[in-house]
Amino acid sequence: MPGLLFVPAALGAAVLVLPLAALLLRLDWAAVPAAVTSPAAVEALTLSLVTAAIATACCLVLGVPLALVMARASRPAAAVLRTLVTLPLVLPPLVGGIALLALLGRTGLFGESLALLGIRIPFTTTAVVIAQLFVALPFLVISVEGSLRAVGTRFEAVAAGLGARPFTVFRRVTLPLVLPGVLAGTVLCFARALGEFGATALFAGNTAGVTRTMPLAIYTAFNGAGVSEDTAIALSLMLIAVAVAVLLVMRGWREDAPR
Numbered sequence: 289m290p291g292l293l294f295v296p297a298a299l300g301a302a303v304l305v306l307p308l309a310a311l312l313l314r315l316d317w318a319a320v321p322a323a324v325t326s327p328a329a330v331e332a333l334t335l336s337l338v339t340a341a342i343a344t345a346c347c348l349v350l351g352v353p354l355a356l357v358m359a360r361a362s363r364p365a366a367a368v369l370r371t372l373v374t375l376p377l378v379l380p381p382l383v384g385g386i387a388l389l390a391l392l393g394r395t396g397l398f399g400e401s402l403a404l405l406g407i408r409i410p411f412t413t414t415a416v417v418i419a420q421l422f423v424a425l426p427f428l429v430i431s432v433e434g435s436l437r438a439v440g441t442r443f444e445a446v447a448a449g450l451g452a453r454p455f456t457v458f459r460r461v462t463l464p465l466v467l468p469g470v471l472a473g474t475v476l477c478f479a480r481a482l483g484e485f486g487a488t489a490l491f492a493g494n495t496a497g498v499t500r501t502m503p504l505a506i507y508t509a510f511n512g513a514g515v516s517e518d519t520a521i522a523l524s525l526m527l528i529a530v531a532v533a534v535l536l537v538m539r540g541w542r543e544d545a546p547r
Contacts, residue, residue: 308528315521323522331497332505332523339413339501340481343420347477350421351428352470356462358429359436373429376422381486384422388491392418415492416499420481427480428473435469436462475537483527502527 323329358369376384392409393399402409409415443465447457463470485503492499494508502523509520 320522332500332502336482336501339416340478343417343424343481344478346421347425347428351425352432355429355432358433373426377426382490384487385490410491411493413498416488419487419491420484423484423487424477424481427476431473432466432469435466439465479530482530
């Protein structure tokens with residue numbers, strides 16, 4: 289390896305590590321228990337965990353079938369579907385919030401019809417779940433699709449040749465084969481939903497106890513309202529801990545995977 293590459297490599301690592309190190313050094317560790325257990329922090333944490341869990345469950349129900357369709361579709365159709373699925377990953381989060389308002393807002397595509405039925409979605413807890421679903425679903429779909437393409441269709445063909453019905457093949461053959469990919473996608477999906485901010489801020493708002501999740505509580509603290517700055521830093525540390533846990537779990541699955 290050329291020695292000159294160590295210099296930019298060290299600078300790149302510093303760009304990633306130093307901000308996190310500064311956050312840890314800034315944290316008043318003695319005040320962490322009180323900050324994390326404050327009513328505002330507990331409220332934000334509870335809302336984040338509940339909504340992220342619901343969004344992840346919705347992603348599983350919708351994402352696994354979508355991944356199967358993508359993996360088994362013809363190449364042109366799969367390319368179109370993959371582009372649409374990955375689009376939320378490259379869109380600025382605020383654009384996702386505007387798009388959700390355009391769809392479900394008071395004057396949105398479906399918003400007026402829902403209003404006639406007495407249903408209001410924006411700026412509610414339901415809106416938080418929908419925003420998290422929008423940004424987290426691609427992580428699950430891409431992970432499961434990759435697993436489906438890796439295992440191929442030969443085992444499904446054998447099961448079908450033995451007389452198994454399509455749904456039985458899916459339940460007894462396909463799902464067990466891609467279970468590691470489903471689990472990995474679920475973890476990534478939950479972590480992404482837990483950290484969602486931009487789309488939630490625009491589509492769901494920032495109401496304490498209703499739509500103020502952990503990222504919004506952190507943002508609120510640094511704008512002079514809601515939880516204290518120490519609580520915001522403590523919540524940031526909790527989000528970092530979740531991300532580290534996700535990486536460790538993912539690494540464990542990769543190391544245990546058959547080669």
